[in-house]
Amino acid sequence: MEIILSIILVFMIIGAIYALYARDLLSALISCGIVGYGLVICFLLLQAPDLAIVQIVVETITLIIMIAVILDSSREELKEKKVADPKLSHFNKWYVINAVLVIVCLLVLLYFFKEVTGTLDPLGKHLTRMSAAYVENAAEQTGSANLVTGVVFDFRGYDTLGEATILFTAVIGVLTILRVKGKK
């Protein structure tokens, strides 16, 4: 399973990089779609169908909206002339400092990743004390056969309340920004 997961992740990375450098904005959007739908397959492989349903629907809706924007405005990228800055062209001490910092950070990260991956359980098998308690007792305590819904609406009810409020606030913000009457 991890091999398939790695292949899909590589495809997603390629799609994301192509979306940055594509000349045609529509093809950039399609490669963004590769990233989103690849994520759907990753969720399915990692046994998270709840997230997969949400991701596939939301990805489709956002793609529809963005494609409508592209078709209405322009498919061409804005062309900017690159002006060669003479100060930046030759050797600069800040380049050396930046490069050294990046290499040091990468080495520190690599060290800690190696430490962590030695002690943790393999992918998908990791179970903390909290989630073990959830998995064992959720069905009796909440009465819900679906563990995710039991956690979302019973153990973590405040989170769901906040999430619903965030969506409500987002709609108010969109309606305020896109109002037409008051601006004239």
Add this chain to the structure above:
Amino acid sequence: MTPIVKKVTQLVVGLIFLYGIYIITHGHLTPGGGFAGGAVIAGAFILLVLAYGSDVLKLRKREEDSSVVESTGILIFLALAIAALFIGTGIFFTNYLPKGIIGELISAGTIPLYNIAVGIEVAAALFTIFLALVIYKEEVLK
């Protein structure tokens, strides 16, 4: 849109709507829940708007309606949560209805009701955002 798109939309949109309702009402039994089902229902409405054109006057009325429905959804959610203060143990957000048998459709106390409220809210919210964008485009960029 072309007649083909309109006909296919006519045939498919009811099934999508039913599937969304199924996901919401079976949220405590099978994968899914309020958010996923609400997004599916919003997708059905968006498909209808995309296929059957954009008459701005009608759409503005729909936008007001869906905004009201969205506020109603979140109010139902809050009312269910606050009702727990007065019933049973008196703690905010407790599950005060009887839990029933695990695995049946009517079980798990208040969780299906929360699912329905969140489903209404999410569907109306996504549809309102879409309608706001469509109306803005039709009116300003004409």
